[in-house]
Structures are given as C-alpha cells and as structure tokens.
Amino acid sequence: MKPLAARTENLEQSFIRAVSKMIEATGGINLGQGICDLPTPEPIRRGAREAIEAGASTYSHFAGIEPLRAAILEKVRSYNRLPATSVDEVVVSVGSTGAYMTAILALLNPGDEVILIEPFYGYHRGLLRLIDAVPVYVTMHAPDWTLDFDALERAITPRTKAVVVNTPANPSGKVWTQQELERLLAVLRQYDLFAITDEIYEYMLYDGREHVSLAALPGAYERTITLSGFSKTYNMTGWRLGYAVAPAPLAARMGLLGDLLYICAPTPLQHGVAEAFSMRATYFAEMQAAYETRRRLLCETLEAIGFDVPWPQGAYYVLAGFAPLARTRPGFADDLQAYETLIREAGIGTVPGRAFFANPEDGRYYLRFCFAKELPVLEEACRRLRDAFG
Incomplete structure (x- = not known):
C-alpha cells in the first residue's frame, strides 16, 4: 500500500496524555494533565x-x-x-x-x-x-x-x-x-x-x-x-x-x-x-483565592520533600526542579525516571520536563505538577508525596 502522509511520520502521543493513561491504569492521582476536575458553573x-x-x-x-x-x-x-x-x-x-x-x-x-x-x-x-x-x-x-x-x-x-x-x-x-x-x-x-x-x-x-x-x-x-x-x-x-x-x-x-x-x-x-x-463579578476573585490556596499547598509540599520550586506567578502549574533530589536519592536521575518514581512510590502523575524544551537535557531536572484539582484530592496527593518522600 502507498505510504501515509509524511506529516504523520513523526507524530507521537504527548507526554501529557501518556501520563494520564498511566495514572488511569494504576488508579493514582493525576497532577499531570491540566484537566481541571472542578465543577462547571x-x-x-x-x-x-x-x-x-x-x-x-x-x-x-x-x-x-x-x-x-x-x-x-x-x-x-x-x-x-x-x-x-x-x-x-x-x-x-x-x-x-x-x-x-x-x-x-x-x-x-x-x-x-x-x-x-x-x-x-x-x-x-x-x-x-x-x-x-x-x-x-x-x-x-x-x-x-x-x-x-x-x-x-x-x-x-x-x-x-x-x-x-x-x-x-x-x-x-x-x-x-x-x-x-x-x-x-x-x-x-x-x-x-x-x-x-x-x-x-x-x-x-x-x-x-x-x-x-x-x-x-x-x-x-x-x-x-x-x-x-x-x-x-x-x-x-x-x-x-x-x-x-x-x-x-x-x-x-x-x-x-x-x-x-x-x-x-x-x-x-x-x-x-x-x-x-x-455571572456575578465576584466569581474571579473567588477563583483566584481558591487557586492561591492550592498553589500554596502544593508548593509547600514540594519544597518540604526536597524540590526546588519557582512559585508560579499565574496559571495553575508548578514546574518544579528536582536536581537536589537527583544528588541525594535513587529514582531521580532524570525527568523520565523521576516521573516513573512518583507514579510507582506515591501514585502521583506528573509531566516530564523534557516535554517543554527542544533539548531534552534542558528539562532533565524538571517535573510539571497541576493543582487544578478538588481540594480533598489535592490534599490527598500532597499527603502521598510527603509520606513517600518526606
């Protein structure tokens, strides 16, 4: 048969969707994909x-x-x-x-x-x-x-x-x-x-x-x-x-x-x-306050377990560095190994840093976390991270 279009040859599933599939298979908590499981107004x-x-x-x-x-x-x-x-x-x-x-x-x-x-x-x-x-x-x-x-x-x-x-x-x-x-x-x-x-x-x-x-x-x-x-x-x-x-x-x-x-x-x-x-004008202020609570919870948790955390100025992601962990504990040699370690040891899905850089080495010591989750779910995720790596 004649080949498919050349533009499809290098297409591959994004890390974001791949992580979601892995987490679904293991029953873990997905802090990778920006799904946002909060209710629609x-x-x-x-x-x-x-x-x-x-x-x-x-x-x-x-x-x-x-x-x-x-x-x-x-x-x-x-x-x-x-x-x-x-x-x-x-x-x-x-x-x-x-x-x-x-x-x-x-x-x-x-x-x-x-x-x-x-x-x-x-x-x-x-x-x-x-x-x-x-x-x-x-x-x-x-x-x-x-x-x-x-x-x-x-x-x-x-x-x-x-x-x-x-x-x-x-x-x-x-x-x-x-x-x-x-x-x-x-x-x-x-x-x-x-x-x-x-x-x-x-x-x-x-x-x-x-x-x-x-x-x-x-x-x-x-x-x-x-x-x-x-x-x-x-x-x-x-x-x-x-x-x-x-x-x-x-x-x-x-x-x-x-x-x-x-x-x-x-x-x-x-x-x-x-x-x-x-909708009422207070919606946006209430949304910002709710996300600020989640940002603080996740960033403080990541800092407590050894991540280097540039607190986000906006949006609902944390691109956290783990170079300190790579020097002190196994399972954090690079972003691929680290995201597998978090799934295996804590049941937490993240996105490897290389997904966001042209050169994979630039993302080697980063994982992206999403905090657009129902608060009890995010609290459970943070508890798992502290129990596994604290």
Missing part, C-alpha cells in the same frame, strides 16, 4: 441545557453565535483593553487550540520561522511542525523566567514571521509584565513580525500581579492575534470552546479556515458559555 450548564431543549442543534455562523461574539467583544474591550470595535474581529473556535491552528494557517507558509519561548506548551510546537513551519527557540530560565531580549534578536532571521507568547504561561507560570511586552513590541516593529498571544489563563494571577495583553499596547493590535477561551476559567475543558480576536481582515481569514476545519463550534455549548458573562 451552574449558569453555564443551565444555559446549555436550555439551548438543547430549545432545539439549538444546527450550525451556527462559522465565527460563532452573535450574542457570544458580542459578549467576548465587550469583555476584551473592558478587561483586556483591546481596541477592537466590531464582532467581525472575534472568532469563536473549537477550543483555543482551534483558534491557534487557524491563526498559524492564516499567517504562515511552509518554511516560515516562528519563535517559541521555552519552556513552551507542546501543542504550540507540534502544530507548527504539522504545517511545516519552523520553530526557533529562545529559553527563559528559572526562577524568574525572564527573557533575554538579546537572545531573542539573535534568533530572528529573514524567514522569521511571528513570535508566540503565552501569558500566564504553561508550564512555568510566568506572567509577562507590561515593560516586557513593551520591549517585545519594539522588537516586533523593528523586524515587522506578528505575535500570537495565548492568554487562556488570564484570570489566574497571584501575589497582586496584573494581566496585560500585548494587543492593548499602542500600535500592537494590528500585528497581534489574541487567543483565549473558557476551558480553564470555567472548568470546562471538555466543552472545547475558545476564541480569537484580531483585526477584521485577519479574523475573517481565520473564520474561513475554521469553517473548513470544523464548520463551527458546538452550537448549544456556545449558548451555554454565553451565560458566563452574566
């Missing part, structure tokens, strides 16, 4: 049920239902301070991953280079490779995860077309400051580059930090695609609803690509998530 669930009962079962506009796009427009104008003026600049997608896919298809030709900031989210790299774009890596370093802008400029070539920015970041928890984004914008202008900003964790901030959208800065909107969604904020990862905001000509291209790829996002679920915008 009732107004959203009720809105979806009512839409189903009302027969909202046909295709929506390929860019999303008008009420949802209008609500997103108002939200990005008020919270993100984007200068968007029309629903024509909003595209509802099948998850923020769907928005990312249409963004890179709209922007990039095969061979175009895109700068990824390490540690990166693996799907950002995987999809670039799938369309024959070329990822180029610039590495941030713990504990502050600051970017070397000189290294960024050295990475730019005549083939560079875009930079991907994730803030708050998965897996590091890095939150970009306004000063950093302003400096990035100067680079984008100098070299005429686009930016794709993944802001899915935009409401998860700690220690008084503020979320700043690159596209809100003067002169940035015209060259920025802003991605976000509902999965993380409203605990609905399986609903697969995200969105992009970009200048209308670019948003129109992305909408047409979305139409080709998946027609539209699920119609009744769009009606459901539209109800999120009428």
